[in-house]
Amino acid sequence: MxxxxxxxxxxxxxxxxxxxxxxxxxxxxxxxxxxxxxxxxxxxxxxxxxxxxxxxxxxxxxxxxxxxxxxxxxxxxxxxxxxxxxxxxxxxxVLPVLQALGEWGAAELGERRPTDAVRAHWLALPLLRGLSALGEPGTVEVRLDEGQFHVRVDAGEPVYGEGPWPGPDAPDVRLTLDAAAGDALARGELSVADAVRGGNVQVTGDGPLAKALGR
Known part of the structure; x- marks a missing residue:
């Protein structure tokens, strides 16, 4: 080769x-x-x-x-x-460039194809965009069918990571969602707040970011 x-x-x-x-x-x-x-x-x-x-x-x-x-x-x-x-x-x-590109390309996703590879943390950037729009900083642990990842909403670097929140303190928010909800968020069909209000996402936490999600 x-x-x-x-x-x-x-x-x-x-x-x-x-x-x-x-x-x-x-x-x-x-x-x-x-x-x-x-x-x-x-x-x-x-x-x-x-x-x-x-x-x-x-x-x-x-x-x-x-x-x-x-x-x-x-x-x-x-x-x-x-x-x-x-x-x-x-x-x-390059982060905002990738986020803008992801937002523009969300309409191209459609339903998952049999040949599509999937990683849980690929949802991190669209989810981070939606969480940032709430205006409250914090750390978020996300649980999906495919695995776990965590994001920092205006809370330092790196902006996301694989696996549970590394601590030492607990994350401000824990989100649990199934593959269908994750796909809808990735395609831009649901906002994070709407997904929570509709019961598509379970939220654990009691800080300002959790309360913003619960409104």
Whole structure:
């Protein structure tokens, strides 16, 4: 198998959109950024959560993003010998772009196809957008049929992560929803607040964010 070329191509247009696409417009680049919004990830973790990407392509895109100042690679402190990839401050600025792209593309989702891969944390960005609209910061643990993830609503970095809320304190809110409710939220057919009021999402918590969800 031939290795993808590492030579970067440019649109050679004096336009900010074109320059942006020079950096993150290649296939898989934005999805790598989406995964790294969860914080530092090992290469094997990234490969597992990007079904369909080849090992050569992933390595090439990570190298491209590092050269562009979007990501960096660092070695974890002893006793670990693993390397992780993470976003730079420049890379984290792509978050609103991904959210806007996700909002625009929600109409393209439709029903799940038999060939569609699914990861619980892929709901994090559309859910975060809906939670942010409530105007209350906080930490949220989300339980789905496919697994668990957590998000921070205007509460620091990283903006989301896989698995239960890591603590040490309990999250401000726990949300439990089934696959149908998750899909409806991803497609933009339900807002988070409407899903709660309609009984599609169970809410645990008593802080300001929980109360905002319960109105």
């Amino acid at each position: 031939s290795r993808p070329s590492s030579r970067r191509r440019s649109y050679d247009q004096y336009c900010a959109v074109a320059r942006s696409l020079d950096v993150v417009g290649d296939r898989w680049a934005l999805l790598i950024v989406r995964e790294l919004l969860a914080g530092p990830r090992r290469y094997t973790d990234l490969h597992a959560d990007l079904p369909g990407v080849s090992t050569d392509m992933l390595a090439t895109r990570l190298k491209d993003l590092e050269q562009s100042g979007v990501t960096l690679r660092r070695k974890l402190p002893a006793p670990s010998s693993a390397y992780v990839y993470e976003l730079t401050s420049r890379g984290r600025e």
